[in-house]
Amino acid sequence: MTENNLVLQAKGITKKFPGVLANDHVDFDLRAGEIHALLGENGAGKSTLMNILYGLYNQDEGEIFINGKPINISTPNDAIGHGIGMVHQHFMLIPVFTVAENIMLGAETLHREKEAKSPLVKLDRREVAQRIKELSQQYGLDINPNAIVGELPVGIQQRVEIIKALYRNANILILDEPSAVLTPQEVEDLFRIMRELTRRGVSIIFITHKLKEVLAVTDRITVMRSGRVVGSADPKQTNQQELASMMVGREVLLRVKKEASNPGEDVLQVDNLHVRDLRNLDVVSGVSFDVRKGEVLGIAGVQGNGQTELVEALTGLRPTKEGRVTLAGKDVTGKPPRTITEAGLAHIPEDRQRHGLVLSYPVADNMILNTYYLSPFAKGITIQQKAVDDQAQRLIKNFDVRTPSAYVTASKLSGGNQQKVIVARELSRKINLLIANQPTRGLDVGSIEYIHKEIISLRDQGVGVLLVSAELDEIMALSDRIAVMYRGKVVAIVAADKVSRDQLGLWMAGSNPD
Amino acid sequence: MDWKRFGFIALIIAVLFTIVVLIGGKSQPAILIISSMLGTTIAVATPLTLGALSGIYCERSGVVNIGIEGMMLAAAFFGWLGAIYMSSIFGFQALPSLLVGLLIAMLTGGLFAALHALLSVTFKVDQIIGGTVINILAVGVTGFLNRQLFFEKGSIFGGQVPHGPGTFTTIYIPIDKAVNGLCGLLGSDCSVAAKAASDVLSQKPIAMAAVLLVVVSHYILFNTRWGLRTRAVGEHPKAADTVGINVTFMRYANVIIGGALAGLGGAYMTLESIASFEPLMTNGRGFIALAAMIFGNWTPFGAWSAALVFGASQAFQIKLQLFRELIPAQWSFLQNAYVVGMVPYLLTMLILTGIIGKNIPPAADGVAYEK
Numbered sequence: 001m002t003e004n005n006l007v008l009q010a011k012g013i014t015k016k017f018p019g020v021l022a023n024d025h026v027d028f029d030l031r032a033g034e035i036h037a038l039l040g041e042n043g044a045g046k047s048t049l050m051n052i053l054y055g056l057y058n059q060d061e062g063e064i065f066i067n068g069k070p071i072n073i074s075t076p077n078d079a080i081g082h083g084i085g086m087v088h089q090h091f092m093l094i095p096v097f098t099v100a101e102n103i104m105l106g107a108e109t110l111h112r113e114k115e116a117k118s119p120l121v122k123l124d125r126r127e128v129a130q131r132i133k134e135l136s137q138q139y140g141l142d143i144n145p146n147a148i149v150g151e152l153p154v155g156i157q158q159r160v161e162i163i164k165a166l167y168r169n170a171n172i173l174i175l176d177e178p179s180a181v182l183t184p185q186e187v188e189d190l191f192r193i194m195r196e197l198t199r200r201g202v203s204i205i206f207i208t209h210k211l212k213e214v215l216a217v218t219d220r221i222t223v224m225r226s227g228r229v230v231g232s233a234d235p236k237q238t239n240q241q242e243l244a245s246m247m248v249g250r251e252v253l254l255r256v257k258k259e260a261s262n263p264g265e266d267v268l269q270v271d272n273l274h275v276r277d278l279r280n281l282d283v284v285s286g287v288s289f290d291v292r293k294g295e296v297l298g299i300a301g302v303q304g305n306g307q308t309e310l311v312e313a314l315t316g317l318r319p320t321k322e323g324r325v326t327l328a329g330k331d332v333t334g335k336p337p338r339t340i341t342e343a344g345l346a347h348i349p350e351d352r353q354r355h356g357l358v359l360s361y362p363v364a365d366n367m368i369l370n371t372y373y374l375s376p377f378a379k380g381i382t383i384q385q386k387a388v389d390d391q392a393q394r395l396i397k398n399f400d401v402r403t404p405s406a407y408v409t410a411s412k413l414s415g416g417n418q419q420k421v422i423v424a425r426e427l428s429r430k431i432n433l434l435i436a437n438q439p440t441r442g443l444d445v446g447s448i449e450y451i452h453k454e455i456i457s458l459r460d461q462g463v464g465v466l467l468v469s470a471e472l473d474e475i476m477a478l479s480d481r482i483a484v485m486y487r488g489k490v491v492a493i494v495a496a497d498k499v500s501r502d503q504l505g506l507w508m509a510g511s512n513p514d
Numbered sequence: 515m516d517w518k519r520f521g522f523i524a525l526i527i528a529v530l531f532t533i534v535v536l537i538g539g540k541s542q543p544a545i546l547i548i549s550s551m552l553g554t555t556i557a558v559a560t561p562l563t564l565g566a567l568s569g570i571y572c573e574r575s576g577v578v579n580i581g582i583e584g585m586m587l588a589a590a591f592f593g594w595l596g597a598i599y600m601s602s603i604f605g606f607q608a609l610p611s612l613l614v615g616l617l618i619a620m621l622t623g624g625l626f627a628a629l630h631a632l633l634s635v636t637f638k639v640d641q642i643i644g645g646t647v648i649n650i651l652a653v654g655v656t657g658f659l660n661r662q663l664f665f666e667k668g669s670i671f672g673g674q675v676p677h678g679p680g681t682f683t684t685i686y687i688p689i690d691k692a693v694n695g696l697c698g699l700l701g702s703d704c705s706v707a708a709k710a711a712s713d714v715l716s717q718k719p720i721a722m723a724a725v726l727l728v729v730v731s732h733y734i735l736f737n738t739r740w741g742l743r744t745r746a747v748g749e750h751p752k753a754a755d756t757v758g759i760n761v762t763f764m765r766y767a768n769v770i771i772g773g774a775l776a777g778l779g780g781a782y783m784t785l786e787s788i789a790s791f792e793p794l795m796t797n798g799r800g801f802i803a804l805a806a807m808i809f810g811n812w813t814p815f816g817a818w819s820a821a822l823v824f825g826a827s828q829a830f831q832i833k834l835q836l837f838r839e840l841i842p843a844q845w846s847f848l849q850n851a852y853v854v855g856m857v858p859y860l861l862t863m864l865i866l867t868g869i870i871g872k873n874i875p876p877a878a879d880g881v882a883y884e885k
Binding site: 076080086097101102106119121 | 734737738739740742743745746749750752753754755756757758759877885
């Protein structure tokens, strides 16, 4: 491969943030018309590198070349001017604007005769819509320019982002974790679009930590770890295991090892539970099951079949309409969360940022949210800072939370480390039952492995675990028994080793187990 | 802003007008009562309209501005001071003096707004606190200078308020002649209709400008590049940043534009409505303007319609005093000036209760942008 074929080169990129070396002399290049995967765990420095290429950050050291010529990118405008477009992980779209408004924003006049003399020139919406239509036909990206973006499904919003880049004549497209928010069907669609784009001469940098996807769609793989490039691979000659080891820097278990369970007496009994939603409709209707000490009960089901409400009711966050919940022999039906917590419940909530953490609090404070009022953290009405600090240091060490210090706010941590803070807090005291709702959603392989190991080791210590997950793989890997929820009811409870994946899929889709 | 809201506004105004017509209809033709009330409504709504537009520019760009009250007060004072200076010290004619005063008022508003932008955009101070700073500063500065300049012996105006240049006069629009002429051709007499049309349309310059600015602002916000970018930085500044829009510049510019509009609203009070300055004379109008902005869902026409309700209730009050003797015995509570005086404020509260749908502010309103 000659240098001429490289549309983009980054040489020796270095970027320091306070306390972190995010990029350490990173070299990266992109050939014309290829899909080049940049693989790495959360916090490996992938996004930092891309933000530098897109002008959102400026590098401390290093050079960037486009088509062999050195260029200077200090603002997104520079990047756009050099044909670089970026689709951010969290879409940079304005929900209340139309598709056309979002696409033209910032480039309202760049393609027009009437070249912006006054900012008060009327927007030429017709022309913009026309151009969007052309682009969408050219690349097979079906879109209605007049739709309000906030009302579109996530997959379509992503299309808007891609068209936004193409509208600015981008021929280098950076896709930052594009599949994280998509359904499997939408992911397929995205891959089709990516291939179509490269066929038409667009070069794509595909940032991800999902191994399956990398192998499915890319031409070349570069792996980053702790701010450095640690290797590259040809997708035709590698496999998931090898990539995972490269990413994490050690052998990784993609499937957790576990012995047969040794369940004891019931720790949680749920009897004929009914829960209503805001519209006063039954979302959990007559659910009964139990969880025994030393076993994992997995709840499988397509999202939105009452799992969220079930967990909220069990943890005291939502009133129950009818039925009975017994935790470790105590009736906790309709009791406040603190009572239930004190009966020995640990809860890893579905949405870690909204319900698991106070993002604006320091890590240390987040680690005592469930015990702050107890000795040794409280004495009378005062918080004992020393005890809090000690606890934080201990938990950070024991649970391997990667944070610059215990005093940065939780919002500053990566998703995996935020989840570790929650796990550390919840498991920092003696518990009878763990309810883990989507515990690994959005996490990288290293963190997933960690959480899975943690769950199995709790089980082996005799704690009951209720695992709710939309990932069938996760349910099957961890559970001893599996319950399937469909439309607010538990339609089947079976031993995990006596059921096939296909059978579970059928139950999840509502076919009758009898 | 939707038709339900406009309908609600129209209903309130219609009720107010109907009450007055029922009372005063015996002494005057109903059409003249309505037209003169409409004229008053538009005029009195002026500072609220301008204040609400000021808020719209600020908040659409993502900066909450509760300092409009202070900007108006400061502008009212300095505009008036400038006009008096020009006429009594430099001996200018009334109109040029007033125009200079107007300019100074808008500059004052812009300057206070620049301070607000500095605090909230650059230093990322809590925007409510920034606005409060503006309000307190304006009360202090105007109260102090008012005393020092006009009421202290040996001060520049020698311890007394000089004769100022008066106020802007009504711009006469010959609509009545046009109507009369037309009717003359048809051979009928419609002098009443002619007077009614003239009552509504003949306004003073700032009142006219305010109405014009409502239309212009709507156009700018929803049909121009400036408007699109302004709304973008108010909704999702990071998204705007990633497509190369300078968030800081857009916020500064819009806050300062808003300040100049609040300044124009202040100028209305001392250069158009009455020819004098009183400490604290804005009397909460800046805050009622914010209420109008919220009711109007951050749209110019919506905010204007809410401002008109306030204007209509003032017109209601004025007319009821005029027709005091005609108020029937069973409605005697309407003779009580305090009861009638409450109407504008009661209506403000009613409008703000949100009985007409939900108001949705710009998503990043009040949030400083961190890269």
